[in-house]
Amino acid sequence: MTELKHYFAPTSLDQAVECLKDGDVTILAGGTDLTPQSQAGRIRIKRTLMNIRHIPQLSGITLEGREIRIGTLATITEIMEHPLVRQHLPVLVEACNHFASDQIRNAATLGGNICNASPAGDTLIPLLLLDARVELASMPEAKLYRHSMPLATFFVGPGKTRRSLCELLTCVRIPLPGEGHVAHFHKLGTRPALDISTISIGIGGTLREGVLTNVRVAFGAVAPTPVRAARAEQALEGQKLDAAIIDRVAAIARDEVEPIDDVRATAWYRKEMIHNITRRMLTHVAQA
Amino acid sequence: MSVSEKKTRIIEPDSLIGKRIPKMDAPEKASGRTRYIHDINLSGQLYGKILRSGRIHALIKSIDTSAARALPGVHVVITAADIPDQRPIGVARDHFPLKVGRVRSQRDEIAAVAAESEEIAEAALKLIKVVYEDLPVISDPEDAIKPGAALIHPEPHGADGTHLHLKQGTSIAHRGKADNIAMRFDYAHGDVVKGEAESDVVIEDTFRLHYVTHCCMGVSGMIAEFDASGNLLMYSNTQVPFLHKREFAEYLNMDPARIRIIQPPIGGGFGSKLDIYPFEIICLFLARAAKRPVKMLFTREEEFLASPTRQPVLLTLRSGCKKDGTLTFRQVHTLHDNGAYTSWGATTPFVMMQTFSSLYRVPHCDYHTAAVYTNNPYAGSFRGYGNLQATFAIEQHMDMMAEAIGMDSLEFRLKNAQDSGETTGQGMVFKSCGFKDCINTAAQRSDYSRKFKENEANRGKPGNIKHGIGMASMLHVGGGAKIYPSDGCGTILKMDDFANVTLITGASEIGQGSETVLSQLVCEELGLPISAITVVNNDTAITPWDVGVHASRTTFIAGNSAIGAAKKAKAKILAVAAKKYDAAEADLDLRGGFVIKAASGEVVVELSKLLRNLHFQDKAELVMTTFYYEPPSVHQGKDFKGDVSAAYAWASQVVEVEVDTDTGMVRMTKITGAHDVGRVLNRLGIEGQIEGGMVMGQGYALTEDLMIVDGVMRNPNFRDYKLVTAPEIPEMDIAFIESMDGEGPQGAKGVGEAPSICIAAAAANAIRNATGVRMFELPFTPEKVYRALHGQTPKRYWKPWKAE
């Protein structure tokens, strides 16, 4: 049973963070995680349920200087269809394309995907490749206070982040990728729609004359959080993508991850897939 | 209209048979107006909820319901102790709805609440305290038959070791069972030892079939109400209202005549509603105690946890043939995981042995099943009824034996395939049989032989995507199945003053399209448009007896029954018309809503006018007829021999796949099906039935897997239990072989179960064709296939075993 006593739908950011001070508040965005999880008893709805969907400051996708700002309330569908995202962040579109189904994509928000902090969250891998930062708002005193941190340091464990109970995620900021930037995402599940990733892989960097620099490799569903693969990144950095290096990186990636057995797959299979898909993706990049 | 015009009016011949007729319930369903049981609420109704076991196998030491009873809004709380006259249910009467002294599986019912709202009922369940003492869990059927294995149904003892004061009875639930063998089946024809001696090639393999469940879109539910005179009215989703009426009466210790069952539109059956489940009896207990209507609806999780499954099977098949391709013998041993209680799953050998003994001509056959108790979920009946499992084994062996003797697998199949006119070792008589046509048609339309060779040649080439093609065929009852003394169905037909027909049939509609096809058959006889008919088929107080919706029987049995009633009505009408218009009956016919001259189509009289004349006269008469159809089939004896069905359906299906060797992912790209359906009645309906069945077969083969670990269901939800989604559905090419069965309604045979039967077997053959690797265990999920491709799947061998 829930202890839910109040429902609150603020229309401004100030009202929302003011409400959060209480600490006993559950934030509702699209509800596509919250509803099934609370019904299954995996999370408990707190005293106040705060619906943030009526706060204009939390929406929108805009170019601010050399950064793209995506409001926490942007839905997967909005992101997928937005010209700025399509032009500058195609890897994010790739991930959105494999996300759930139309119905869920219309409701699910980017902020919800981030705050839910599932190791299999599909937008998290491309956001890691893109050096995204998350922005958090709170009201420690009487004034709105914002701070930000790299997404790469935001996740602590399954469902756990560095966000404090009094903070609201307001937006994600992504620096515009430079010239020659390439990035790809691959989701491996058992079916093309409505599936949770068995594993997912993102690989990005700057490609010049077959050489990859500023490399980012990130994996989903192989650790308690989405992770960057430091050793695989190092092995790729500054290398020309030939068959030997691709095989070497794929093997390093396989040995670097420490996944678990669950209903979707065994750890062994996940490691094999990290190897095979990493190899396949790098081969595609090399051939492109 | 002038007299001369009337005389020249001609009605051209027309037929409804073979046309594409939209299902009569489609507009309501598509527009969301259908009132399922979920949408029905009676005034004064309470909501029932069940407390299930927190343990897999345990003694119940105590149950404390006092806090739940005290919760405001709670009307009734019951446990086994409150129902002293509780009777065991199920096929083997080994199952008390409310558990007495012991729980044996995760879904076990301990207590139930009726309250003013679902929320209150839920809250009350949380207040019930149960103390358990855990017992060892048997989750592997092989463990259940080991000497000294713990018993799932020992003689019932109370928590303190003394006898529980159960009412006297002889059932397993009362007396216990000294071993874990719930049921056994032994069948033979010929002499397998002789058969083996004559064989040039003998192969033996173990196959393992997994748990899947029906996943009806409409979750289970019931509403029960006792009226002031003690009569019981049930809104129930049963597929077998008449048999269940009697059974409910037994469980409630009441007169069946006082039970009435109304079936609201059913949101999916597929065999799942063929047995009575604890929740139904518990709902009745609650309604009886509360003296109020009680509604009970499952949540989706409950639907997974507490619904029956398809029968999981461990099967070792030994087959032999001669070098010239003649089959010599087949020997089959299966271990059925019965789960904790016995439902219809245990009886799937009825169907499985037919496939082994009679799909192909095999002179010697020996078949044994032991269904053994475990602490797992229990299996019920499910579309195909064991035939998916049997076909999976047999059709892989057909390919393997062909390969072993170096014969083309098509030629090998055709050499051993049955023909019409044959009587099998099991005594089945194939009056109409389009089997060879099915094989040839499916092979030609899919270009099987060419692709098969090409794929084999391409196996070793570079690239991670391998293409495969595989075939499998099936035999299934297509004219009912006489598993009860009667396999009949009754019809009442009435015509009104406007020549509209009300067809009152015992046959239930469970979404399969029976009301449309029955209407079509009646309208065809009476020369009426399909719009002229109303079907009443869901109320035992109104409809005549029928054995139930199962065994692909409704079109055949209820169809013949409806035709019988329509023919009687037609005869009466023509007799009246002949007299009135001074013509010979034989020269008249019914067409387009008129009585016509048969030879010319010339209108004699409008049918509605004739009916009114008949009604509004001195000796008033109405056109109302009844008919009961009993098929000419045989109730099999203890040896399981005899012609159990009035007709048999055949099909061959070819499945094409792409296997990604990097991931083990199998994509089904095309299914070609050739089905001997006797005759196509409603083309739209039969296509829908076959397409749906193929997708169900695809799910069984590739994605669906109800994971049970140590008796615990790991994935009771649609996130982790993977039904096939729209983009995965392959291209389908469906061909009909119209063998015009002599006994079938307009020549038709049953088809409901057939389309899902071959897919897994054909997929296994296709994966082998693509990769050279043979899969003996379902389902073909990416990891399973990947492991097999990388030699990570040790081949399982289950040493044939039969109960002493």
Ligand SMILES: Cc1cc2nc3c(=O)[nH]c(=O)nc-3n(C[C@H](O)[C@H](O)[C@H](O)COP(=O)(O)OP(=O)(O)OC[C@H]3O[C@@H](n4cnc5c(N)ncnc54)[C@H](O)[C@@H]3O)c2cc1C
């Ligand atoms: C059928 C189905 C399929 C799915 N498929 C996928 C898939 O393919 N890939 C995938 O990644 N996910 C999938 N999901 C999960 C889910 O849709 C996503 O994680 C989604 O992005 C969550 O967003 P939401 O707006 O619905 O979040 P909500 O459910 O509203 O919230 C999720 C969590 O985040 C918190 N939260 C939300 N917004 C904020 C904020 N601004 N500040 C602080 N906390 C916040 C909430 O309190 C809650 O704990 C699926 C879910 C379902 C039901």
